Amino acid sequence: MQVVGYQPLDPALLVTSDAADGGVERVPLARGADLAFSLGERHCAGALTADGHVACDAPAAPYCEAHRSTWVCARCTGTCLKDEMDCYQEHAVYLAAFAPATFKVGVTRLERLETRLREQGADRGAHVHTVSNGRIARELEADIARDVTDRVRVPTKVAGLHRRVDDEAWAALLADFDVAERFEFDYGLALADQPVPETLATGRVRGTKGRLLVLERETGTYAVDLRDLVGYELRDGASDRELQSSLASF
Template sequence: MNFENHCGQACPEQAIAETKYENCIKCRDRRGFNPAFYHANSVLTRQEKINQQPHFVYLAYFAPGAIKVGISQEKRGIRRLLEQGARLALKLETFTSALIARQYEAKIASLSGIMETVAASKKLGLIKHPLDTAAAEKTLADALVRIHHQLGLDFPNREFITCEDYFHTDGRDLSSVIDMTGNSTMAGTVVSIIGPILITDYDGQLLAYNVKKFIGYQAQAVDGAIDIAIPSTQLALF
């Protein structure tokens, strides 16, 4: 991904990235963007230009007991929240740079019960919890009270952001969704995507895939029937 023109392209070397990364080493260098810039000894000019743009601090709600703090470029709107699969969020404040926003993020992350990261593998379990909007709002409001009492921080310009409607879950019961992590074949009709988790309906069963695991690979359409492995069951894909 080129962060100047926001266009993506295939790896020129056609390299296979390590499992824990979305890009190979050379593509990471070309991109010149490090989301954890605050841990780096130095940053590239491209990264510095991004850091000097307005950034906002947010609290994101995923499920009961799972909220995180983060920062995002103001001009990206709610895209960062949707990419992560936040069900509801509280935008706290916009600051003039990523460096200032990061200072607030770090302070808030020091509080118990507020995470800085939520792994995609954990999100597969979190999406099984139906969203109770009232309870989610109360959870975020309670976190805001703790931030005020323990850190002395106030955010008078805060606003709630509802993300659930963008995921098109349409009231589906996701409690029995099947984790298809490790399966290289994606089967069924796409019904929803919650952050990195893509959900398909396959013969009445809901299957969940971490779509990030498919980035960088060529897709091949299958003509005819093949077998796919669903936990404890072998089904045919047509």
Template sequence: MYITRAETQTGSPDESSEVEFISLAPGSELAYTLGQRHCAGVITDNGHHACTNTSAPYCQEHHSTWVCAKCTGTCLKDEMDCYESHAIYLAVFAPDIHKIGVTKQWRLTRRLAEQGADYGIHLQTVSNGRIAREHEAAIATAASITDRIRAVTKHTSLYQDVDESAIAAQLANINAESAIELHTGSQLEIGEYIESLPKVDVSVSESMTDTGENNITELKKNPDPPAIYRLAYGFELSDRPVSETIITGTVRGIKGRLIILDYAGSTYTVDMRDLVGYTIASGATTRNLQASLGAWE
């Protein structure tokens, strides 16, 4: 998580403040109080440029949309630039929530971790992003699979187990027209293809630690092979945590953009996107918070 010092946020477009990294590793202690919320401004190579506009998390001037997220096969840019190999995948969230998606092949497990998926199934590899988006849209339509999952839905999946039978049923909905083209040029029906995939366990904390250029270069040379990936986030929950917007407590773990915090005998989940734009002050929150079920044990 990144912050800038509040006292340097003058709102002048000509001034910038240094960006500071705060670790969210398990066991990290956070003790901050949220203040007013406004536009988060913009981060450049020179640092953070603040904005005092009251629109949060971004004002119209600083709001941006990634056009590739809207692509369904017809490039929306002035010039297509996604010529790397792309993977089409099925992301699985407990117990039985499924999402179709695409990403650069070398980013597959990282992308699954960024979304907080429990399982990821590599369905197909294609030569560029345009083809990937086209196939993604076709599969989504044929099998009635969504291409986005709301954070509140991911919150409810935190303490549940994956229903593997539901995965099999979902894959069965992808009809024969979505045959998988393997690197050898041969084709298999999707059921045969899935059965041929190895199951790979991924420790998210380890996979997200090394983000250096050397690691990225190696991943591009040797991307993750087609597989069924089972992601482990390093923590367990037996009950539903309370959804809150705080940055006080002991970090139990991170799943996608959700922080899991233990504080005052309760467990909370915080959507990091809900923190964007707040001014903060040092010191634990004194606000009255709803207690989780674990507080009464």
């Protein structure tokens, strides 16, 4: 079976079914679950459609050029990149905090605000604007992004998994905004030390935070970017690959 996707909420890996029918199955990533897979070859994960999975043998991973997609709205700054603007629902402009003191600005449809923050693994969130459509939201985002980043990379999130948000820095940022709603999330990881970044599918699930999976093994605690698993063939049986020990193992 091949990893062809993942779910950050109701966390799970999406893998191809053993049946040759294009079906997809979930491998739940609930806290306490034991994973015992070793990684095989990696190639394009193909595409997920309403009818199932479309396989692809191209060597590029996680997706080849034919199956790589870019959400055009993610690159919008208020000038629509589509043939016709279609984002007429109410949108929220938000600020998100990632421990200890990395802050980003983003936009999403209003009804998805809390979901979007959780998908990203944010520790805190603040709803700072409500507007009638996505174009206006992107214009506001671009303006705020002159001072606050609009992207936080995975290594930065891993580095803060065991940290708490700097309350003073967060409060100072929000002081310049009229905050409509605040959010605070606890992902239950309770880490004393930073996990070691790794790509593996063997260990006991400690929890997930956005697209980050935290696994425990004898040698320590490891942080796995779920996107880095996409495209890999999984083989039954725990990996015996030697891993770097985490600080917590000493």
